[in-house]
Amino acid sequence: DTAVSQTPKYLVTQMGNDKSIKCEQNLGHDTMYWYKQDSKKFLKIMFSYNNKELIINETVPNRFSPKSPDKAHLNLHINSLELGDSAVYFCASSTNRAGRYTFGSGTRLTVV
Template identity: 90%
Template sequence: DTAVSQTPKYLVTQMGNDKSIKCEQNLGHDTMYWYKQDSKKFLKIMFSYNNKELIINETVPNRFSPKSPDKAHLNLHINSLELGDSAVYFCASSPIAKNIQYFGAGTRLSVL
Protein backbone atom coordinates (compact mmCIF):
# COMPACT_ATOMS: atom_id res chain seq x y z
CA ASP A 1 0.00 0.00 0.00
CA THR A 2 1.84 3.04 -1.26
CA ALA A 3 0.99 6.10 0.80
CA VAL A 4 1.77 8.71 -1.86
CA SER A 5 1.83 7.50 -5.43
CA GLN A 6 2.75 9.38 -8.58
CA THR A 7 2.28 8.44 -12.19
CA PRO A 8 4.06 8.19 -14.46
CA LYS A 9 7.47 7.43 -13.01
CA TYR A 10 9.18 8.54 -16.20
CA LEU A 11 7.95 11.01 -18.79
CA VAL A 12 9.79 11.85 -21.99
CA THR A 13 8.26 14.44 -24.26
CA GLN A 14 8.95 17.11 -26.84
CA MET A 15 9.22 20.84 -26.29
CA GLY A 16 5.90 22.60 -26.63
CA ASN A 17 3.78 19.66 -25.52
CA ASP A 18 1.31 19.70 -22.64
CA LYS A 19 1.59 16.97 -20.02
CA SER A 20 0.14 15.99 -16.67
CA ILE A 21 1.52 14.15 -13.68
CA LYS A 22 -0.91 12.52 -11.29
CA CYS A 23 -0.59 12.21 -7.53
CA GLU A 24 -2.73 10.35 -5.05
CA GLN A 25 -2.40 9.93 -1.31
CA ASN A 26 -4.27 7.43 0.86
CA LEU A 27 -3.18 8.88 4.19
CA GLY A 28 -6.18 11.10 4.73
CA HIS A 29 -3.98 14.17 4.78
CA ASP A 30 -5.35 17.64 4.25
CA THR A 31 -2.44 19.27 2.46
CA MET A 32 -0.62 18.24 -0.69
CA TYR A 33 2.46 19.66 -2.37
CA TRP A 34 4.43 19.64 -5.55
CA TYR A 35 8.20 20.02 -5.58
CA LYS A 36 10.77 20.29 -8.34
CA GLN A 37 14.23 18.80 -7.89
CA ASP A 38 16.83 19.92 -10.40
CA SER A 39 20.01 18.22 -11.52
CA LYS A 40 21.91 19.74 -8.60
CA LYS A 41 19.44 18.12 -6.20
CA PHE A 42 17.94 21.40 -5.01
CA LEU A 43 14.37 20.84 -3.85
CA LYS A 44 12.04 23.73 -4.56
CA ILE A 45 8.42 23.92 -3.55
CA MET A 46 6.05 24.76 -6.38
CA PHE A 47 2.63 24.57 -4.74
CA SER A 48 0.98 23.64 -1.53
CA TYR A 49 -2.75 23.06 -1.46
CA ASN A 50 -5.52 22.13 0.89
CA ASN A 51 -9.22 22.45 0.43
CA LYS A 52 -9.08 26.02 1.56
CA GLU A 53 -5.95 27.55 0.21
CA LEU A 54 -3.60 27.29 -2.71
CA ILE A 55 -0.15 28.67 -2.01
CA ILE A 56 1.91 29.25 -5.08
CA ASN A 57 5.62 29.83 -5.20
CA GLU A 58 5.86 33.09 -7.09
CA THR A 59 8.78 31.90 -9.17
CA VAL A 60 6.77 29.09 -10.76
CA PRO A 61 5.73 29.93 -14.33
CA ASN A 62 2.00 30.04 -14.94
CA ARG A 63 2.46 27.21 -17.42
CA PHE A 64 2.33 25.02 -14.33
CA SER A 65 -1.02 24.55 -12.68
CA PRO A 66 -2.22 22.21 -9.92
CA LYS A 67 -5.60 20.57 -10.19
CA SER A 68 -7.26 18.88 -7.23
CA PRO A 69 -10.41 16.89 -7.99
CA ASP A 70 -10.66 15.85 -4.34
CA LYS A 71 -8.66 15.86 -1.12
CA ALA A 72 -6.72 12.72 -2.05
CA HIS A 73 -5.48 13.94 -5.42
CA LEU A 74 -3.34 16.79 -6.63
CA ASN A 75 -2.35 16.60 -10.27
CA LEU A 76 0.21 18.82 -11.96
CA HIS A 77 -0.49 20.15 -15.43
CA ILE A 78 2.29 21.66 -17.49
CA ASN A 79 1.62 23.57 -20.71
CA SER A 80 4.09 24.38 -23.46
CA LEU A 81 6.93 22.35 -22.00
CA GLU A 82 10.42 23.84 -22.17
CA LEU A 83 13.86 22.26 -21.95
CA GLY A 84 14.36 23.82 -18.52
CA ASP A 85 11.37 21.94 -17.16
CA SER A 86 13.41 18.74 -17.23
CA ALA A 87 13.71 17.63 -13.60
CA VAL A 88 12.31 15.22 -11.06
CA TYR A 89 8.92 16.27 -9.71
CA PHE A 90 7.83 15.09 -6.28
CA CYS A 91 4.39 15.05 -4.81
CA ALA A 92 3.96 15.07 -1.03
CA SER A 93 1.22 15.25 1.55
CA SER A 94 0.99 16.18 5.22
CA PRO A 95 -1.57 16.50 7.96
CA ILE A 96 -2.82 20.06 8.23
CA ALA A 97 -0.49 22.51 9.97
CA LYS A 98 2.37 20.01 10.15
CA ASN A 99 5.67 19.98 8.32
CA ILE A 100 6.00 16.20 8.37
CA GLN A 101 5.52 15.42 4.73
CA TYR A 102 5.29 12.08 3.01
CA PHE A 103 6.75 12.02 -0.46
CA GLY A 104 6.03 10.03 -3.56
CA ALA A 105 8.82 8.31 -5.48
CA GLY A 106 9.05 11.10 -8.03
CA THR A 107 8.42 11.58 -11.73
CA ARG A 108 11.46 12.12 -13.90
CA LEU A 109 10.49 14.48 -16.70
CA SER A 110 12.75 14.80 -19.73
CA VAL A 111 11.92 17.45 -22.29
CA LEU A 112 13.69 16.97 -25.63
Protein backbone atom coordinates in the same frame (compact mmCIF):
# COMPACT_ATOMS: atom_id res chain seq x y z
CA ASP B 1 -0.66 0.15 -0.10
CA THR B 2 1.49 3.03 -1.41
CA ALA B 3 0.80 6.11 0.71
CA VAL B 4 1.59 8.75 -1.94
CA SER B 5 1.61 7.53 -5.50
CA GLN B 6 2.62 9.45 -8.60
CA THR B 7 2.15 8.52 -12.21
CA PRO B 8 3.96 8.24 -14.48
CA LYS B 9 7.34 7.47 -12.96
CA TYR B 10 9.15 8.48 -16.15
CA LEU B 11 8.00 10.89 -18.82
CA VAL B 12 9.93 11.75 -21.98
CA THR B 13 8.34 14.30 -24.28
CA GLN B 14 9.13 16.85 -26.92
CA MET B 15 9.36 20.59 -26.45
CA GLY B 16 6.05 22.35 -26.88
CA ASN B 17 3.93 19.41 -25.74
CA ASP B 18 1.42 19.52 -22.87
CA LYS B 19 1.66 16.83 -20.18
CA SER B 20 0.15 15.94 -16.81
CA ILE B 21 1.49 14.21 -13.73
CA LYS B 22 -0.98 12.65 -11.33
CA CYS B 23 -0.68 12.30 -7.57
CA GLU B 24 -2.88 10.50 -5.08
CA GLN B 25 -2.55 9.97 -1.34
CA ASN B 26 -4.46 7.51 0.83
CA LEU B 27 -3.26 8.86 4.18
CA GLY B 28 -6.21 11.16 4.82
CA HIS B 29 -3.88 14.18 4.85
CA ASP B 30 -5.35 17.62 4.31
CA THR B 31 -2.42 19.23 2.52
CA MET B 32 -0.63 18.24 -0.67
CA TYR B 33 2.43 19.68 -2.38
CA TRP B 34 4.46 19.68 -5.54
CA TYR B 35 8.23 20.00 -5.32
CA LYS B 36 10.73 20.23 -8.15
CA GLN B 37 14.23 18.78 -7.89
CA ASP B 38 16.42 20.31 -10.58
CA SER B 39 19.75 19.21 -11.98
CA LYS B 40 21.55 20.71 -8.97
CA LYS B 41 19.46 18.43 -6.73
CA PHE B 42 17.78 21.43 -5.09
CA LEU B 43 14.27 20.55 -3.81
CA LYS B 44 12.05 23.58 -4.31
CA ILE B 45 8.38 24.03 -3.40
CA MET B 46 6.10 24.83 -6.31
CA PHE B 47 2.56 24.61 -4.94
CA SER B 48 0.62 23.50 -1.91
CA TYR B 49 -3.08 22.82 -1.53
CA ASN B 50 -5.06 22.48 1.68
CA ASN B 51 -8.46 20.82 1.27
CA LYS B 52 -8.50 21.70 -2.43
CA GLU B 53 -7.57 25.35 -1.77
CA LEU B 54 -4.31 26.80 -3.14
CA ILE B 55 -2.09 27.86 -0.23
CA ILE B 56 1.37 28.31 -1.71
CA ASN B 57 2.14 29.34 -5.27
CA GLU B 58 5.83 30.06 -5.61
CA THR B 59 7.29 31.88 -8.59
CA VAL B 60 6.47 29.21 -11.10
CA PRO B 61 5.70 29.98 -14.78
CA ASN B 62 1.97 30.02 -15.42
CA ARG B 63 2.51 27.14 -17.86
CA PHE B 64 2.34 25.04 -14.68
CA SER B 65 -1.18 24.59 -13.35
CA PRO B 66 -2.03 22.42 -10.37
CA LYS B 67 -5.49 20.91 -10.08
CA SER B 68 -6.98 19.36 -6.96
CA PRO B 69 -10.33 17.64 -7.63
CA ASP B 70 -10.48 16.45 -4.01
CA LYS B 71 -8.18 16.46 -1.02
CA ALA B 72 -6.69 13.07 -1.94
CA HIS B 73 -5.53 14.17 -5.40
CA LEU B 74 -3.23 16.90 -6.68
CA ASN B 75 -2.35 16.79 -10.35
CA LEU B 76 0.18 18.93 -12.17
CA HIS B 77 -0.45 20.04 -15.73
CA ILE B 78 2.35 21.60 -17.75
CA ASN B 79 1.73 23.44 -21.02
CA SER B 80 4.22 24.18 -23.76
CA LEU B 81 7.03 22.18 -22.21
CA GLU B 82 10.54 23.64 -22.37
CA LEU B 83 13.97 22.05 -22.03
CA GLY B 84 14.40 23.73 -18.63
CA ASP B 85 11.38 21.89 -17.28
CA SER B 86 13.41 18.68 -17.24
CA ALA B 87 13.61 17.66 -13.57
CA VAL B 88 12.24 15.24 -11.04
CA TYR B 89 8.87 16.31 -9.68
CA PHE B 90 7.83 15.08 -6.23
CA CYS B 91 4.36 15.08 -4.80
CA ALA B 92 3.96 15.07 -1.01
CA SER B 93 1.23 15.24 1.60
CA SER B 94 1.02 16.15 5.27
CA THR B 95 -1.27 16.95 8.15
CA ASN B 96 0.73 20.15 8.72
CA ARG B 97 2.69 18.43 11.48
CA ALA B 98 5.54 20.93 11.43
CA GLY B 99 7.09 19.83 8.18
CA ARG B 100 6.61 16.08 8.43
CA TYR B 101 5.73 15.23 4.86
CA THR B 102 5.20 11.93 3.08
CA PHE B 103 6.66 12.03 -0.41
CA GLY B 104 5.88 10.07 -3.51
CA SER B 105 8.70 8.38 -5.40
CA GLY B 106 8.95 11.13 -7.99
CA THR B 107 8.34 11.61 -11.71
CA ARG B 108 11.41 12.11 -13.86
CA LEU B 109 10.42 14.45 -16.69
CA THR B 110 12.77 14.74 -19.66
CA VAL B 111 12.01 17.30 -22.34
CA VAL B 112 13.85 16.73 -25.63
